[in-house]
Amino acid sequence: MSSSPLLKPTEDAKDAEYRGARHASISAGTSRSVTPRPPSPPASEALSIKRRKRLQWLRYSAGACALISCLSAGSILLFSLYTPLFQRHLRYSQMQINMIAIAAELGMYLLVPIFGWVCDNFGPDRLSIVSVFMFVPGYLFAAYCYTNKLPWAAMFFAFFLIGGGTVSMYLTGITTCAKNFTKKRGLALAIPISAFGLSPFWMSQVANAAFTKESEDGDGLIELDIQGVYTFFALYLLGVGLLGSLFLKVYPDPDLDEITLRGETAPLLASSPTAAEHTEYGAAVLSNDPHDIPPVVKRRLLNDDTRNFLSDPTMWWFAAGVFLTAGPGESFINNMGALIKTIQPASSTTTSTGDETAVHVSIIAITSTIARLFSGFLSDYLGPPVEPAPASDETEPENKRFRVSRILLIIIFTALMLIPYLLLSSGYIQTHPQQFYIISSLIGVGYGAVFTLSPTIVSVVWGVENLATNWGIIAMLPAGGASVFGLLFASVYDSEAGRQNSGEHGLGNGLCFGLRCYQRSFAGMAASCMIAIGLWMWAWRGRGGWLARGVSV
Template sequence: MSPSSSKRTSTASNGIDKLDYRPPHSPRRPLLQPDAESDSNRHSQSTSYAGSFFEQVAEGIMERDRDRLQRQVVRWLSFVWAIVNCLCAGSITAYSLYGHLFQSRLHYTQFQVNIVSISAELGMYLPVPAFGYLCDRLGPGVPSFLSGILFGLGYLLAAFAYHSGPPPSAGGHGWPFAVMVLAFVGVGMGTSCMYLSAVTTCAKNFGRGNAKGIALAVPIAAFGLSGMWQSQVGSRLLYEQNTDGSRGDVDVFRFFLFLGITLLVVGFVGTVTLRIVDEEELIDDAVEELERSGLLAQDEFFTRAASIHGYGTMETRDLSDSTFDFLQSEAERLKSHAEEEARKKTWLLNEETRRYLTDSTMWWLAAGFFLVTGPGEAFINNLGTIIGTLSPPHTSATTSPATHVSIVAITSTVARLVTGTLSDILAPIAPAYQHHRGPESVENSFASLPPRPRRFTVSRITFLLTFAFILSLGQLLLASGVVQNHPARFAAVSALIGAGYGAVFSLTPIVVSVVWGVENFGTNWGILAMTPAAGATLWGAIYAAVYQRGTESGESSMGKRPDDVLCYGKQCYAPTFWAMAVCVWVACGLWIYAWRGPVGWKRRGIAV
């Protein structure tokens, strides 16, 4: 080996050879610079990771916003269709439009006319707890679908029963009287289903905010309007022509067909449009609040859930062995979670029902509601026959049932909207889940502290008492006899009773939602709403008995034909309405006791 070679080898092993140095413009210098490229790749990769992270964050935000927007759309679409449901559901309030025709065309007695209306009332109110149960457990779509079927069958059956003529019991050859009764039982049940599905939807979707009053008042007001527009359609579009070509009474057969078809369609559409939004969150919050309140000892619900279902656990196996095993275990976990959520909901609703039924103030509220709504229902159902008693027989009428059905509907609607809005503005603000406060709850410990300065407030019970008194003024006005032979004055009676009745029906469910919450609203309100059935039955029978006795005495018996079943004079209604006014005053006393009594809401710190 030459010395030069040996030297190069030694240099290569110990230092940098001169050939390793390449000037900047040397042709032997590499065109690509590995070090710079490596740094660039690392920077690009870091930028890619950062970009991917922020893209995922942005996509997550967009997905969350889309989901929130979708929930809001569903919430408001449900609210709109709930109003449509209520705008159609109150067809029974137009009963006075054709009730008197059952007397004159089918030769029903006043008792039979009242039996038909009472049958509808019983069908409307007695099954309400069952329909409320369906709303709470299965959602409002199921009762809405059921209402369409009940309305369709009920009105179609009533239409053909009317078209057949007087029943055999009245000397005719038409369908038996029992068929008409059965038809109106279906109409009443359909009314309850459609109304409750709409109101429950609004209560649960908006009941946790500060606008619960108006959220309930709007659909309830729409229910009051339904009788007005339907009676106007019947009297102005679906009417019979007199021999001189003028407009006569409503064509009952066509009117019933119109109602049956319309309500069938509305109920079916409500099946897919009425939805409860974020119900799982509502249930979870309520259960958590019950746990914190001290009303559930020793973690009752979750202890039992863990021991029975193993909540929160997964089957132990090696998921990497098989994709199928992994998917199967995930499916089992999701199924177990869904079952646990369903059981949690069932348990909570059952517990809420138990607490509601064992609360004595609920029974005082229900008793007052019974004493007020019964007279109101009896007045609305017998508007047509009451108007007939105001003028001498065989004289031309200066007013019509359709006019007063509209007056009642308008004043009722205005009262519902006004009381719902004012209760939101002026009523004391109810803390969330105040009905779950127990003796050991944190919230209850602050009750003894001096209250903070508050704005001017008016309790919802004050509104309730005020409008109940207004209702009694209408009853007193009619009972006094100042309307007799002056049918034009009857508008004041209709307006006063309509306003009072509408406000009571608007405020009472709001009170239920405030005092006992919205988690079990359908069942709670359904139980309370049974009472008007008994009230309507009682006062309908009392009115019919007084009316029937009036036809056999006084002015009514003078020059009367043997087959005449109509009554004329103050004796036909005055005793009934004196008694009704007294009952309303008794109801006000019961409500005051539930509010300010020894175990009343005020003593319990419930802001109502």
């Protein structure tokens, strides 16, 4: 009789005994408790050498394609390059420009739960096809809107599609890596997220090098060719999306048996109903190949995970903190082009500052990429372990290892992001505009680390198997944060611009210069980050928090 590659129990009695042991372990504490293992066949019987090599190659090829997808998904982060031209040629106000940016945020964040559900249930390869149907019409329509100077509402719809394409392609990358490489969860998430953060760097360089033209106003200035850039992105992302539909798949790890696999993907919270379900479904779940789980069983498992996730109060405290930190970061990135003009004298900034904005876009991309990789490394090597408990003879050195909670890490990086908001609201940068690189660097570091550590914490506390859906639910909230703080910046800016442009000596074009154009908005952003730190501390160490429930984050 041929041996099966699936690690399945063969006797009902052993199944019952094993399920009972798992229930006892779960009810006693964390789902990471050491439990009796059913007998495993020799490795030679579980997987042939040829199949093991093939699975390894497939997993690494999927990981490489995931990095390409993430490295190509961040075109929306170039938005600050477009805002001066929207303001100059299309005569959009700062409020209208922020409404277009909000459209992209809504497309990115409100669609995440839907796309996450598609990714978890049907695979990242299917979601890659969805990204094609969002990116291509979005960028082609945006090019048409700019060329024909259509009202801002038309551009609003175009950027909503672009935002949807961004998050769908981004989710395909991080989900593929997270589910194919579960041993080093922090790096498995940090590397594709870092690739996403790096994407605006090379895109901004390509845009400024290959897509420039003489200004339409006939003043001899060189500016960005918006129509050419948008057409290029439509064609390029079409190719990347089709590539992902072929290679972005989840494969079993041949080096993991079924117990290790379930231990790494099951949630840490002992109250999770899914922890028991993982055992109750018996042989249907005891497989190290996700394709072998019946769809009905898989959907029920994922639905139970989602219900448990939504009913956990600590999730809402944590999500509120993400809301309060992501919103200011998104608002800064979207309005950086206008802000760079604002902090300099009016006589020197009535012309395009596209080159300077591109430099700071690159600074944010590079610093956020370094921060994503560094924070992922710290999460794996300093954070509490999330894999099954080691054997007794390995416990001693493990306990002596220096550990830092992932919550402390995210608080430290949020504090770094708080500093530039304080510098802007205090007026320091207004008198030292040449030091704006400090602002863009610190925000890049904080923004990148928060968006790496947040999904990592979600995967540690609530498990990786339903990560796309669970993180997708939390990722809806930054859309609200970006909207609130984007509108806050726009209202303060337009109000002061209206005052400056009134009378005979107005500057015109709806432009605003000076500290009063942004001081109150960045003071609000600083307060927002402080509140987020308090909420994360409460979710961690407050009444009924993770520490009280024995969850090592």
